[in-house]
Amino acid sequence: MSAENQIIPTEALREKIRKYSKNIRDIKRNCENDSLRFGLGEIQSKIIELENLTEKDVQGLANRIKRRKHASAEDMYRLSHAFLQGIGNIRAFSMIPGAIQTLVKELTGTNAEQQFHACETLCNLSLGEAPVCEKIASMAGSYLVTYLDCTEERLKRTCLWTLTNIMATGGKGALVLISMEIVPKLVTIYLQEDNEDDYREDAAVALDVITSDENIKLRPSDLECLLLKFHTKNPTSPGAEYHLRIIFNSGIIVPGVILTEEQVNYLMNFSVANLSQTENFEGIPNRMRILYAIRLLANLLALDSACFNILIDKCTIWNTNLVKLLNRLFEIKNKQLSVEVLWLVKNIVACQSNSFPASYFFENLHIPGDSLPPVTTVS
Template identity: 85%
Template sequence: MSVENQLIPTEALREKLRNYSRNLRDIKRNSENDSLRFGLGEIQSKIIELDNLTEKDVQGLANRIKRRKHASAEDMYRLSHAFLQGVENIRAFSMIPGAIQTLVKELTGSDAEQQFHASETFCNLSLGEAPVCEKIATMAGSYLVTYLDCTEERIKRTCLWTLANIIATGGKGAHVLISMEIVPKLMSIYLQDCNEDDYREDAAIVLDVIGSSESKLLRPSDLECLFLKFHMKNPTSPGAEYHLRIIFNSGIIAPGVVLSEEQVNYLMNFSVANLHNTENFEGIPNRMRILYAIRILANLLALDSIYFNILIEKCTTWNTNLVRLINRLFGFKNQQLSAEVLWLVKNIEVCQSDSFPASAFLNKLVFS
């Protein structure tokens, strides 16, 4: 598997979302709230029932909430659990006309608990295939995006996960959400300084999925938003491991783009810090930090060799030098990573000068 394929592939993201929901439910199973919700003194039998919901059960629930034009907390809890068990249950629910509209009604009602249960149900429903996600985006997308501005922690976070699901699935559903000005809202969440509820990593995941999409979802206005604000991200804040990847995949660092001095200094400092401070090339966060720092640096040097002086300056700031930094990367002994490093070395070599002779630099490198 290539380095690139190990970095938040869509299926890995979706599995992370499934596990998140399962873990949340495991906690709920043992809580007193479930006993009160179902009106049962003992919920063990209900747990067994939830683990064995069939397509027929889902169709029955869908028809019932459609007929009543209302979904109770228990209805939505059962549906949420059924959706986790397989795409067949999701598909069965989506085929019942009016069922999704009933969930939308609960999502947009005045009862905060019902809103949360509906948002959670949509989150698990969005684990379905593209046609299902398109229906969610069309019928409930505007509300999911609007709830990004709300202060209710559970609803806001669940909506972020739902949006990530839909966009990761691709298709028309992703384009529908992008048209709802989701990128500026996500950037606002991602860049903020938080002392209380923190959604920055969740927003980073959604932005990462958008930027990594093969469908090129970002519109000119979205790219402008990213370009004008990317250097406002605190490199030590939650979600920062995604930042250089988001910038790189968006394509905003490209020939013809004029970067401000502040932006160049920011990118150079962020990249050198990642390479200097990341202890190994293990795990997705570290791989993102290192790989995209290399790519950003290589792109900057390819844009203008004058940026090389800033790179040398940033190395000094972090009490290192280029030879030490590059040899550190080779020392991770990852063949595909080393190939990326060689691309950076080639761009460094082009920037040679009297004060930095390329031959002396190359002779000090320990290639692997």
């Protein structure tokens, strides 16, 4: 398993969205307006039944909405609960031909409330396995991507969750969505600053899922979109902890890709800020900030030795110096992290700077012994 997957397993991202979706649904359920919409005055009296819907119940609901070619708000509410209760209920629903098409019909209709209920139901259905997600992508993907441009907060956010669930399964579902221009839309949402309803963290998770999957190839136009805009991200805005990871995993910081002076300065400043301001290596956000700052700095130095002087300047701006910064990372005493820092040190030394000769590093760096490669001897 790659280091990236160890930091943020795809299933962990899906579980986060699953819990987030359920929490929002529970909050909405207790609101008066939602009680009216969903008919919860009656449903709450059957709450035990709702929390214990079986595969047989789901099959019955699926056959009913298929036969009627219509799903009521209560039908979709019950299905949404059922899908959250287990993968078996999702599989049972997906096995009924025409059931998903009925939900898509409600999603694409003219009734705004029905659109949202259908989207929410599809979101929880997308917690299933790849074949289910591929069906959703093929039947509803174009509508879900189009609704990312809408102004209705609940519908837009639920579309983001649904699309992220689909992409987290990888494979055909993700490729279908990429062909539907999802990446430029996600980049725009992620980088947008003047937005009252904040979707930036959700968009960051979606972009992270796409760029972290080694089996998903972004189109040249998608890479160009990210390359042209990545340096407009405010380092303190929502989702910024994903930013350097998204850039690194997208593969745009490689030989042959020309960065502007502004972009190089942006990356160097963002990286040094992460390393000097992140207090510890605990938790996924902090691990992303530190690890990908190190990797990007190492890549930038390898691509252009002139970046060394920029690195020194950025350390001064953030009230530190290079050796102090590196020792601070070694003091975390994480073996994987120390190996990454050693790679950065190697690239620093390779710059062959007169102001920072290699001997200076070896004399002043406090490198943990267990991070050094084993010494082999010849008898």
